[in-house]
Amino acid sequence: MDDHIRIGDIAPRVQYQADGVQTGFTYPFPVFSAADIEVRLDGVPRAGGFVVTNAGASEGGTVVFDQPPRAGTRITLRRAMVVARTTDFQSNGILRARTLNDELDYQVAILQEVKDGLGNALHLDPSESGPTALPLRGARANRLLGFDSLGNIATFGRDEGLLTTGFPGGVPRTVEDKLAERLTARDFGATGDGMTDDGPALQMAMTAAGASGKLLEIGEGTFRTGQALTLPGAAAGLLMRGTILYAGPAGQAALTLGDGGAANNQGKLYTGLAVLRATQSDWSSEGDVGIRIRNIDACLVDIRRAERFTIGVQVVGDARGSEDSDLRYGRLVDNRIGLDLRTLTASGWVNSLRHQGGHFACSSATNPALPRFGVRLSAAPGAYVLHNTHLFTGPAFELQRQGTPGAVDAIPFLIEVDGRGLTATGVRMEACSPYVARHTGGFSDARYEVAYVGTYGFLGCAVQYQGASRAGGTVVPMHQAAAAIGTPRLVAAAENVRTLAFRQGISVADGIGFDQLAVLSGNPSGPPSTLNGFCFPGLNLLTLNPDDVTIPTSRALAFVVDCSQCKEFFIAAEGSGLRPMVMQFDGAETVLGAGSPVLFSNMNAVMQGAPSYWWEGNADLDSLTGGLALNRLQRVTLSADAHYAAIGIRGSSASAVLRALRLYTSALHAPRLLYGGSRAWGRREYTVSDGGWTIPALAAGATATYDVTLPGVRQGDFVRVGFAQASGFQNGGVVFHASVGGTAGSNQVRVTAQNVSGGAITLGAGTLYVRATKPRL
Known part of the structure; x- marks a missing residue:
């Protein structure tokens, strides 16, 4: 030192x-x-x-x-x-x-x-000098302190002093008139010292602002209140530079802006809003709200902070709605729900709101065993459920999922309502669940553009459907190959279904099959229980027209896919009177029932139950909604426990026709299409090899026959046969023919070896290769 x-x-x-x-x-x-x-x-x-x-x-x-x-x-x-x-x-x-x-x-x-x-x-500027003493006490009592024409200190009567703006055209005004332009909380005795209960003074100021239609200002400081506060909708707005510290009863909104019922809260300015709860809410009551905003229309709302509540900010539609307003958010921290957009009555709505920014976060020690969400779209029981057109720009979520992969839900968006049109861009996810959103209702056309995922990378921001009736969410992870992700992958295509038809008599004598496609029945006998039992290689009742195929209500055509990794597909069909349909199977290829729901993006899915076990849409793909063809392209979201699925269409009437069918998925996946091989459906060609025939010596013009088993071959199929000797060169004097039938009829091919030379020939042992092709129709 x-x-x-x-x-x-x-x-x-x-x-x-x-x-x-x-x-x-x-x-x-x-x-x-x-x-x-x-x-x-x-x-x-x-x-x-x-x-x-x-x-x-x-x-x-x-x-x-x-x-x-x-x-x-x-x-x-x-x-x-x-x-x-x-x-x-x-x-x-x-x-x-x-x-x-x-x-x-x-x-x-x-x-x-x-x-x-x-x-x-x-004090005076260093460049000035002059008298600076105040008038004596008696001379300045009950007067206003000001400056005369020379800039010296002077006093004025409280009701006589005039103020004039320093610009041409300014009109002299009394001090009282000037001060009355805007009301402040301190005009009513609020201190902002963080210890005094300013609640009564704040409420008097808010009531006065409503009565006079003026803007209320709450200046710098911490304004502690032991009571809930309401600013009437008649007030011009609220300007805050300080913070309201709520120390009142739980289960109430600390600050309410606007009136309920049918009152319109239009054209208001609310800026710098900051409400902090004195103690952390235990999240047990949804009435524990930081800032509640009622029935806003064409308003500008700026929220600096709302912290420690069950719901940080709640925008409600009452007997009328909240719409067409801009909201900007700062810190929405330690709330179970950061922002709640909620309808309260059957005649209220919450539509067309633009939301900017917001840090939706929870501390790691805040109610760690309870789920938390950033933004919720909700409705009270019996209230209007259609929420439409919300735009979120740059929200950041840091919700502390508590554990890996997460012991509690920590999801940015919770969509509990129906409606259409939610767009979120520049979303940041840090310490959240591996879902950007959870949908529990019928909401459609929600797009989540995720700029950053701090834990799971680009695969960690999916939409979770929990009891939802629509698969209405699309996720675009921006930080991993955005261009590829935005381009769907074509899984299968039947560009012209009519040209793919062929005669297929395995299941029924007059059956029709289609390349790569399985044919399904609305009433299979049994019924079957596994994938191979439900997917037929061909059935009847299908009508082949010059350019299309008529699909009856009892039939369906479907692509069969391995969906063990990929759960979202897109189906598009050209035709009329067609409905999307899906069947699901587990890892053992056993059919799944109503406990494994399927969702479509623009229509509800209906379970048909036994014996077909189809999930199908409740409307035709070519039907119009409000004059628009919204059903043409459908997303298909499969159950998490599905490993295989048949995805296609069925006819909704006797006149239903199909021209083309395509199946897509995200570019992140390349699911396997199942047909042919060990599967009976979707293939025209059948082959077998047989090395069990030792051809006897053939005299000139003699023949020998041998029957080969070829499962699936039927009369009328095109069959060909080849023969390969174990060694040496095959003698060209022996020709081979094949025909369906043999001694056992179906599934048999009779091979004939004929010596067409002028002398005896001995071929001996070799292998037969037999091929059968179903004829086109």
Whole structure:
């Protein structure tokens, strides 16, 4: 340590804002003793509860609090020394350098305090001089202080003084008139000191703003209230620079803006809104709301913070609605639901709102066992459920999912209603569940453009459907191959279904099959229980027209896919009177029933049950909705426990016709299409090899026959046969013929070897290769 304090050119005061965690705060100026430090919290001096370290050091030290000050508290540390001589020099005594330095340091420190205090005082500019004394008390009593035409101090009668703007055309006005332009909370006695209950004063100010139609201003400071507050809709708006600290009863909205019922809250300005709950809500009551905004229309709303409530901000539609307004968000922290867009009655609505920004976050220690959501679209029981057209730009979600992969739900968007048109762009997800949204209703056309996922990468931001009736969400992860993701992958295509038809008599004698497609029956006998039993290679009752195929109500054509990894597909069909249909099967290829729901994007899915087990749409693909062909392209969202699925169409009437059918999925996946091979459906060609025939010696013109089993071959199929010897060259004098039938009829091919040469030929052992092709129809 130095021999004495060195007083540098540094202000003897420093301020901080507490974060609720930090306990130590540095003071960069020197003090002679711990008693020279004055500590203030939100302007109120503190006499204890802290320790001052490093007193007597030139570089200053630290004030360490026993408990961290409450978050948001303004901390002021200043040097406040006693103005007094600390030494006395004796005549003819020894003048010691240390003593003289300490005395001069002490005086310089006091001068710094004086300079700091004068800097905060009202004073003349250094370039001016003149009388500055106030009039005597009697002369200034009950008068206003001002300045005369020379700029000198003068007093004016309270009801006589006029103010004039310093621009041409300004009209003189009384002080009272000027001050009455805008109401402030302090006009009604609010202090903003964070300790006084300002609730009654705030409510009187809000009531006055409503009665006069004026804008209310709540200035700097922390305004503690023990009661819920309401600003009537007749007020012009609310301007806040301070914060409302709610210490009232639970289960109430701390601040309500606007009137309920059919009142219209139109063209209002609400800016700088900040409401903080004094204690953290336990999230048990949805009535515990920070800011509730009613029936806004063409309003501008700016929210700086809403923290520690069950619902941070709630925008409601009552007997009328909230619509066509712009809302901007700051910190919506430690709420179970950051923002709730809610209808309260059957005649209310919440539509066409534009939302900007917002940090929707929870601390890791806040109600860790309870689920939390960033934005919710909801409706009270019996209320209007159609929410339409919301735009979110740049929201950030940091919801603390609590564990990996997550013990509680921490999902940015919770969509509990029907409606159409939600777009969220630039979404940031940090420490959230692996879902950007959960849909529980029939909402359609929701698009979530995710810019960043902090934990799961581009595969961690899907839509979770929980009891939903529509697959209405699309996720676009921007940070991984956005161009590829935006391009659907074609899984299967029947560009001209009529040209794919062929005669297929395996299941029924007059059956018709189609390349790559399975034929399904609406009333299969049994019924079957597995994939191979439900998917027929061909059935009757299908009518082949010159350019299309008539599909009756009892038949369906479908592509069969392996959906063990991919659960979302898109089906498009050209024709008329067609309905989308889906069958699902588990990993053992056993059919799944009503417990494994299928969702379509623009229509409801209906389970037909046994014996068909079809999920089908409740409308035709070519039907119009409000005059628009919204049903033409349908997303198909499969159940999580489906491993295989048949996705296609069925006829909704006797006149239904199909021309083309296509199946797509996201470019992230390349699912396998099942047909042919070990599957009976979707193939025209059947082959078999047989090495069991040793051809006897054939005299000139002689023949020999051999029957080969070929499952699936029928009379009328085109059959060909080849023969390969074990070694040597095949003698060209023997030709082979094949025909369907043999001794057992179906599934049999009779091969005939004929010696067409003029002499005897012996071929011996070899392998027969038989191929049968179903004829096109």
